[in-house]
Amino acid sequence: MTPTERRASQGLAFIFALRMLGLFLVLPVFALEAQKYPGGDNPALVGLAMGLYGLTQAVLQLPFGMASDRFGRKRVIVIGLLVFVLGSLLAAWATSLQGLALGRALQGAGAVSAAVTALLADLTRDQVRTKGMALIGMSIGLMFAVALVLAPWLTALVGLPGLFYVTALLALGGIAAVCWWVPAEPPRHAHTASSRARFADVLADAQLLRLNAGVFVLHAVQMAMWVALPAWLVLAGLARADHWQVYLPAVVLSFGVMGALLFPMERRGQLRTALRGAVALLALVQAGFLWVAYLDPNSLSLAPLVWLLLLFFCAFNCLEASLPSLVSRLAPITARGAALGVFNTCQSLGLFAGGALGGLLLKQAGPQGLFWATLLLSGLWLALMWGVRPTASAHPSAAR
Template identity: 30%
Template sequence: MRNYKILPEEKKSILILSVIYFLRMTGMFMIVPVISIYGNHIKDTNEFLIGLSIGIYGITQAFFQIPFGLLSDKFNQKILIYIGLIIILIGSTISYICQSIKGIIFGRFLQGIGAISSPIMTLLFDLTREHLHSKVISFIGFSIGLSFLCSIFLSFYIVNHFGIFNVFSLISFLTFVSMILLYFTPNSKKHIFNRETKIIGNDLLKILFKKNIINLNISIFLLHLILMFSFLSIPLKLIAFNVSKFYNYKLYFLSILISFFISPLIISFCEKTKRIKKLFINSIIFIILSEIFIFYNLSEKFFIISGIQIFFISFNILEILIPSLINKICKAGYKGTAMGIYSTSQFFGVALGGILGGYILHNFEINYLFLTIIVLSIFWLFLIKNIPEPIYVSSVRIMIKNDLYNNLNIKNKLYKIKGIISFLIIPEKNVIYLQIDENKVSVKKIKKLLKK
């Protein structure tokens, strides 16, 4: 019988690596909410360069996300994480020392190369038992949410008291702390190869051109492009309505905090009532409505504040929903690769959102940025209107013995078991990956039927 209790060594690994993930994500987010407000005080800057300083990080993250993921299966993960953290430290230090917009751009370019998400997750999965991996993912998810909130508070506090360049000195300090913490992380004694958590190079083309997967990758791309547009435009709109720069952070902080509590409740209700497709479509509609609220110069601040709150609730719903849908739609054994492509699409959205948003602000009025968001959201709405209601499945991995695979026609047995949605057999690894409907069949029953 499985022991679901987290062992002391596992607790240590989860805690340390979740903190490292938290510190890294805090550093990544920290410059985004403040650069559009305070960036104009930097010498020789303009709106386009401000947008480029946000987007350049996404470009290098997007290009290095999959390579780091592939390397994490072949090399020591701790060494890869150290390399990534050193690159982030160098980039942050350059941004602080140069004290210029070009220094920020080059520093952010280097920061993005340190794409350590995959090595951290691989090391975490190696240091914990397989049936605890869902808990591990929830810890990492919590650390990302917390880092987003903390970065809002810290960035505005530091900029108001110490100046914008000291944001990078704090990022350098957080990166150095992460390197110290990594030293105390246990070493992986045995690497566990699991296709559901790893990027498989040979599978990239198989996943890349699946219609529903393409639409979901375009969705995460558009969502983060719209987020970057919003971070560039909303603060300027608030200032135009005589909302002080320092009050910006309180508004952001409260809006995001409220959305963190409301979004999971809405998703949970819609999953129970099988209304995920409706929720997806309605969230995009609410993003359009929120931008209209902010776009029109209504006399009451209430409309802008309401628009910001609606935007962040809708954003967080979609941020949770899209990867969940990829996991449900993707066939057994291909989830790790699909999520690698998803992360790359996400960072390309950040990249183009920052660069294109900066270009629009530099060459046109701010309202054109809101109009672009509305047009893109309408296009997005038509793109996903035919997406199917997801099948509610669980992904499992079953180890098989050599003699069992050689002596029995496993494929025929699996086809006959009701409740198995898809499966992938990897004979050389003695493993079967399955997608199952747990209302119809259990893992215990599948194992029993295979042994007969």
């Protein structure tokens, strides 16, 4: 990477890290703390208050991405982070569960993921872009593990309203990074009729559709897995407060595996092969969890769960880095934000669907039915990946 590319990648990863830490800090404690608010005795309302964030994210990723194509990436990112700050403050001031739900919805309305990844694509060359995307993926994974450690301690110290004040401060730190750390964005391309026509092409592009379907499956599988995994870890003898002792080492070790395998394969022009291998590994992990689901719950061992989680994070982090990189290469430059907006919308919908359907499957069909479904989804995605062509044949206007 050039110095400018390193600065752009580190700055944008830092923005993602601050924002995601703010979100993840709330998740481990929200369901318990929400019971202290009027209406908190209704599990359906508590679930809605948690899930509204993902729903508004899904709805607004595409408009924010398209706006960044027209008005500039940095301007849209700052506006989105300000919306997130307002949502955090509204949740901190809430005196009822309905107020919490409204604050969460407004937090999700600051849907800047597409604009951030589009700016990273603008500021990096194709051959190093996956490294930049990997830094963002690593920041998300690390913040998830850090939040699991910090959330109970911070909640005991400042309560749920205090956590939302912390998320607001973290988002303000992200705005400062956009303004003073991230390099200036390149000149915008004219938003002409031809660029709007290219956006229609984005929606019909078979290669991009495969990648969009893939990110939906990846995050649906991830959320569905976590409906069952925490209870399994407890049955295996690991207290809920100690789950980070499994998650954090697995995430960190997976970064080393990704650096040793993914980046060298990308330099050799084998990114498509690496992508297929990661999807195959994801399917293999789901088969492993399906095997665990048929074991006697009273005799669960921690070791197979730890190994399967390590392999899952290896696959997940490789896919988190390579999928948006491929989307940015295949999309026309004038519709790059829109293409990444569609991609991030599918990602958010996957999170929403995985959580909702995972809970339903666990209730109706048990863990066996849940992991049969995740295995089937992973297998279908692997079949779809055989139609993804090499990135060298991407749209010529996407090349740098």
